Amino acid sequence: MSQDYTKMWEKLGLNLEAHDALLSVLGKAYQDIYLAQKNRPQGMGYFDFVMSEVHGLRIKELLDEQAAGRKIIGAYCVFVPEEIALAAEATLVGLCSGADFAADEVEKLLPRNTCALIKSSFGFKLGKVCPYLECADMIVGENTCDGKKKSYETLNTLVKNLYVMDLPQKKSDEGKALLKSEYYRFKEAVEKLTGAAVTAESLRKSIETVNSKRKAIHRLARLRSASPAPISGLDALLANQVYFYDNPARFTDSVNKICDELEKRVENKVGVFPENTPRILLSGCPMAVPNWKLPWIIETSGAVIVGEESCVGERGTRNLTDDSGTTVDEMMEAIVERYFKVDCAIFTPNPDRLSHIAEMFETYKADGVIHYGLQFCQPYLMEAIPVEKALEAKNIPTLRIDTDYSMEDAGQLKTRVEAFVELLK
Amino acid sequence: MRCAGIDIGSRSIELVVLENGKIVESRQSDSGFDPMKNATALINGAAYDAIMATGYGRHLFEIAFNSPTVTEIKAYAEGARFLFPDVRTVLDIGGQDSKAIALNADGKIKKFEMNDRCAAGTGKFLEIMARSLGYELDDFGPEAMKAEKDILISSMCTVFAESEVTSLVAKGSDRREIALGLHSSVVRRAAGMLKRVSVNAPVIFAGGVAKNPCMCHLLEKALESPIHVPKNPQMVGALGAALLAAR
Numbered sequence A: 001m002s003q004d005y006t007k008m009w010e011k012l013g014l015n016l017e018a019h020d021a022l023l024s025v026l027g028k029a030y031q032d033i034y035l036a037q038k039n040r041p042q043g044m045g046y047f048d049f050v051m052s053e054v055h056g057l058r059i060k061e062l063l064d065e066q067a068a069g070r071k072i073i074g075a076y077c078v079f080v081p082e083e084i085a086l087a088a089e090a091t092l093v094g095l096c097s098g099a100d101f102a103a104d105e106v107e108k109l110l111p112r113n114t115c116a117l118i119k120s121s122f123g124f125k126l127g128k129v130c131p132y133l134e135c136a137d138m139i140v141g142e143n144t145c146d147g148k149k150k151s152y153e154t155l156n157t158l159v160k161n162l163y164v165m166d167l168p169q170k171k172s173d174e175g176k177a178l179l180k181s182e183y184y185r186f187k188e189a190v191e192k193l194t195g196a197a198v199t200a201e202s203l204r205k206s207i208e209t210v211n212s213k214r215k216a217i218h219r220l221a222r223l224r225s226a227s228p229a230p231i232s233g234l235d236a237l238l239a240n241q242v243y244f245y246d247n248p249a250r251f252t253d254s255v256n257k258i259c260d261e262l263e264k265r266v267e268n269k270v271g272v273f274p275e276n277t278p279r280i281l282l283s284g285c286p287m288a289v290p291n292w293k294l295p296w297i298i299e300t301s302g303a304v305i306v307g308e309e310s311c312v313g314e315r316g317t318r319n320l321t322d323d324s325g326t327t328v329d330e331m332m333e334a335i336v337e338r339y340f341k342v343d344c345a346i347f348t349p350n351p352d353r354l355s356h357i358a359e360m361f362e363t364y365k366a367d368g369v370i371h372y373g374l375q376f377c378q379p380y381l382m383e384a385i386p387v388e389k390a391l392e393a394k395n396i397p398t399l400r401i402d403t404d405y406s407m408e409d410a411g412q413l414k415t416r417v418e419a420f421v422e423l424l425k
Numbered sequence B: 001m002r003c004a005g006i007d008i009g010s011r012s013i014e015l016v017v018l019e020n021g022k023i024v025e026s027r028q029s030d031s032g033f034d035p036m037k038n039a040t041a042l043i044n045g046a047a048y049d050a051i052m053a054t055g056y057g058r059h060l061f062e063i064a065f066n067s068p069t070v071t072e073i074k075a076y077a078e079g080a081r082f083l084f085p086d087v088r089t090v091l092d093i094g095g096q097d098s099k100a101i102a103l104n105a106d107g108k109i110k111k112f113e114m115n116d117r118c119a120a121g122t123g124k125f126l127e128i129m130a131r132s133l134g135y136e137l138d139d140f141g142p143e144a145m146k147a148e149k150d151i152l153i154s155s156m157c158t159v160f161a162e163s164e165v166t167s168l169v170a171k172g173s174d175r176r177e178i179a180l181g182l183h184s185s186v187v188r189r190a191a192g193m194l195k196r197v198s199v200n201a202p203v204i205f206a207g208g209v210a211k212n213p214c215m216c217h218l219l220e221k222a223l224e225s226p227i228h229v230p231k232n233p234q235m236v237g238a239l240g241a242a243l244l245a246a247r
């Protein structure tokens, strides 16, 4: 990090010692997993910088925004509409939960068989190591899976500013009506927080901002259909992860720059791995920073990841928000329409997700699908079985993996992944 | 050309050397505390032009000897296919892991499963149970087969199963019936794994545990299909690696 941020962290109430430990683990992992890769696009330098400043410069920027009167909202799920936050002069950041932390403390509050993601979100709070969480003016939880729903009841005793958004479980008219009323309720809550009203003009602008960010990510995704793949899955995942907390306009520019570079690579048939490297589509639970374990195992086992059917990936970013509305209500309607399409496994039934996996398999010219489920995540682990059956019925080789954040099973996972890659060859 | 395959497992290491499609040498040793040292000793003096490593220690061997590697899954499938050309299903139960592999009619791997992180359902489990019942490992299967009925062992976890066994012994239950119950529980688990990948004849049973006659007998019953055991079932992985080294 370029500057000493100790004072800033201290003011945010972080536990400096634990925070140092976290940063050093993160730095080491980044070194071993990211910087050790070969043939990375030059544009990734931006993301290396972002990662090195993830608790530094970016936090300072957020604090500066706060000083200038903006509010910061932290969210755990892609159902929290960024358009609405931005339109009411708030900045939305994703609260990542990709590493185990303060496990002993967490297990005093949550049952052991809670998914690693939820445990991690508690660990970051209890360990006082997440500056995003600590600087947020509002934290948005959402009623998705039972684990999250119930854990927010406990999280509410740990933070002062939790706002819980209710979400539908069915893609019905009633479900959509619920989403709509919840988005209006959220709009009011944000307006109250910032004191700024959402206007047709501000909403139109925020839709444009978020759509541009999505378009850049779509462009990146399309380039990955080329063979040889011009960018590693790890690097593309990182871009998808940074999507959640970077400044939207700067992020859009940086991704577009990488895409310019990748276009040249594709033209010249330059890739990160040789042309005949087996291509994997990853599907399943979201992978928050710094959860790079499985992609790292896959890409050091002779395969390349060409797409992520995940909330940190295409499930979260596909579909633009229609921008043709002229009134706040019309644009709110368009936002509801857009988010209602997210095919998270908490919906029942959830056939769209299966068709999307099959579609991505075709689009990105994958050779096989690896389904990633976090241990104890009922929605995705349950859905994994019919997904696997349906894919195999289409003769798509599928490997189902249940794991968590620990490295305990890395050896066994490596063997399974390598064997899967061998059968794709 | 002489091609070698080395299978560095968690319990034992096997080496097979092939020349013109014939096994000309096979060796075995314990993995011990320092598998690389033992692997180095095992290959010492063996003559070959190329070697391929498999097993959980394959990447250590790769670093030390700059050798190519292949997973146990592929190695076992390859070895089994050499011995039984029309094999469709392979079960391997080794010292600390087990796997089930389904092959297409043309010999390609279609699907595979491996056991979870622990020793349940592996050779290690049987070894510990034999010991707690006071049997030599080699007698464990034959003795179990003498039982008229089995006692259901409900726990698959090695630690819990061991205490279950201890309390059954204390209650005066028949040792052989307990032994049969323990075998049945490993077979149930293996059969479950096989069914998840789909079972088609012929089924090959490899790995050290395939030497246990009770396991073979119970497995045939559970799958309702004859099973074939290679002469040296624990060498199949090394054999497969040697065959792949030749390509």
Ligand code: SF4
Binding pocket: A076, A077, A078, A079, A144, A145, A285, A286, A311, A342, A344, A345, A346
């Ligand atoms: S998987 Fe579901 S609950 Fe999790 S972030 Fe995505 S939409 Fe939200």
Ligand code: SF4
Binding pocket: A115, A116, A117, A118, A144, A145, A146, A147, A148, A285, A286, A374, A376, A377, A378, A379, A380
């Ligand atoms: S990974 Fe699964 S269990 Fe965990 S928060 Fe997401 S949906 Fe819930």
